Amino acid sequence: MPSSPDLRIITKAARLYYEERLTQTEIAGKLGISQVAVSRLLKRAEEYGIVRTTVISPPGAFAELEGLLEQRFGLSQMVIAEAARDTEEAVLSAIGSAAAQLVESTIKSGEVIGISSWSASLLSMVDQMHPVRKIQKCTVVQLLGGIGNPSAEKHANHLASRLARLVNGDARFLPAPGIVGSAGAARILSQDPYVRETLELFDQITLALVGIGSLEPSALVASSGNSFSSEELAIVRKNGVVGDICLRFYDANGREVKEPFGNRVIGIDLERLSRIRTTIGIAGGKRKFAAIVAGLRGKWINTLVTDQYTADRLAKHSAKEQRFASSSKVA
Numbered sequence: 501m502p503s504s505p506d507l508r509i510i511t512k513a514a515r516l517y518y519e520e521r522l523t524q525t526e527i528a529g530k531l532g533i534s535q536v537a538v539s540r541l542l543k544r545a546e547e548y549g550i551v552r553t554t555v556i557s558p559p560g561a562f563a564e565l566e567g568l569l570e571q572r573f574g575l576s577q578m579v580i581a582e583a584a585r586d587t588e589e590a591v592l593s594a595i596g597s598a599a600a601q602l603v604e605s606t607i608k609s610g611e612v613i614g615i616s617s618w619s620a621s622l623l624s625m626v627d628q629m630h631p632v633r634k635i636q637k638c639t640v641v642q643l644l645g646g647i648g649n650p651s652a653e654k655h656a657n658h659l660a661s662r663l664a665r666l667v668n669g670d671a672r673f674l675p676a677p678g679i680v681g682s683a684g685a686a687r688i689l690s691q692d693p694y695v696r697e698t699l700e701l702f703d704q705i706t707l708a709l710v711g712i713g714s715l716e717p718s719a720l721v722a723s724s725g726n727s728f729s730s731e732e733l734a735i736v737r738k739n740g741v742v743g744d745i746c747l748r749f750y751d752a753n754g755r756e757v758k759e760p761f762g763n764r765v766i767g768i769d770l771e772r773l774s775r776i777r778t779t780i781g782i783a784g785g786k787r788k789f790a791a792i793v794a795g796l797r798g799k800w801i802n803t804l805v806t807d808q809y810t811a812d813r814l815a816k817h818s819a820k821e822q823r824f825a826s827s828s829k830v831a
Contacts, residue, residue: 507548508561508579508598509605513541514551515563530576532606532778565811569804572818576778576802583784583807591784591807596624599782599805603709606778607667609635612704614768614776615663616746617646617656617678619711621782626662638669641701643708644746644767645676663709674698676766678747683763690766702768708776710801712783713744714791735760743791745770745781745800752790754798770800778803784810793817 509531516522516530517538524542528535545551562580569578581598583590603625607613616622640663646656657673664671675698676689689695715737739759740751748770749757756762756770773779781801783792789810795801796814806814 506601507550508563509601510541510545510548511550511561511563512566513538514545515567517542518551532577532608562808562811565808565815569811569814569818573796573804573814574799575796575804577804578811579803579805580811581784581805581807583809586786586807586809588785588787591809592620592624593628594807595621595782595784595805597628599625599709599780600629602780602803602805603707604630604632607632607635607638607707609637611635611638611667611669612641612701612706613638613663613667613669614641614643614702614705614708614710615659616643616710616767617659618644619659619713619782621711621784622659622709625709625782626659626666629663629666631665632667636668638664638667639701639704640664640667640669640671641698641705642672642674643702643710643773644765645674645678645695672698672701674767678767679761679764680766681764686764686766695766702772706777708768708773708779710745710773710779710781712781712788712791712795712801713747714788715741715743716787732760742794743788745773745795748773750794750798750800752794752797754794754796754800756798770798774798774800774802780805782806786810789813 513527513531516527517524522530524535524538527538566578566580569575579598579602581594583594640660642656642660660671660673674695676692676695680686680689690699715733736749736757739757741749741757742752743750746767747761747765749761751757779801780803781795782805784807792806792810793814796804
């Protein structure tokens with residue numbers, strides 16, 4: 501039998517074809533793969549006994565829960581990884597592996613891939629990816645500045661460089677800090693020829709890979725030189741901030757909060773990010789739950805890779821909100 505990530509995508513394709521009655525062409529578009537690949541997945545589903553009179557989900561796959569959350573949050577795709585425990589370390593390993601398999605199986609030649617920096621989830625993903633041999637002419641674009649602090653620059657360069665090697669592509673770096681001291685400084689740096697050259701690639705991105713941050717920073721973010729002062733954190737909390745994507749902050753309803761950092765960030769903005777064909781958010785765990793829920797509400801991503809514990813919390817949270825909305829209408 502193949503590994504759990506392979507079983508997951510085989511089961512997904514089978515469910516879409518046999519239960520939701522999608523054509524192979526429609527499935528190919530939904531999963532971001534070729535029609536030939538869909539046909540191969542369906543054949544393997546029969547070989548492994550997944551398809552009989554109904555679709556049988558193998559151990560480690562969460563196809564039914566994935567479909568439920570896709571519907572409730574309007575996602576193009578939901579990928580649930582099986583974590584050994586509900587701990588940050590176990591979750592990071594699981595979602596990194598699942599995200600690696602997702603990217604390996606869906607990426608195409610000529611893809612322009614945007615990747616954020618300072619993300620433990622993304623580091624876990626690239627460290628678990630295998631080289632994708634059959635594609636070429638890909639470009640990997642750094643979505644957020646990462647220079648200044650040596651540790652931050654090391655992580656940012658590692659993410660973009662390693663991903664580029666894995667997909668046989670070229671890396672385009674954003675040679676600027678992720679956040680600067682003033683809006684004026686950000687405008688000046690954005691006019692630098694090398695910075696501007698990378699910023700202009702943002703509109704060409706077809707696949708974005710981003711982490712989701714919470715107000716409680718991870719050990720990686722804390723060591724990157726990107727920690728904020730207590731006064732600044734007090735301001736964002738007062739403004740209702742619960743999370744960020746690429747240092748673009750948002751509140752519990754998913755609405756962007758631009759004060760006090762919005763005009764000081766050198767990187768992609770949320771509106772542009774949300775227009776990308778496939779934007780994959782990779783995040784899980786208790787610490788990030790509020791940020792993940794709000795990010796989904798804002799529709800800043802259209803694909804989520806998370807763990808089964810977080811997925812279960814999302815399902816329960818969504819059901820609770822639906823019950824509350826129904827009772828409010830009756831009242």
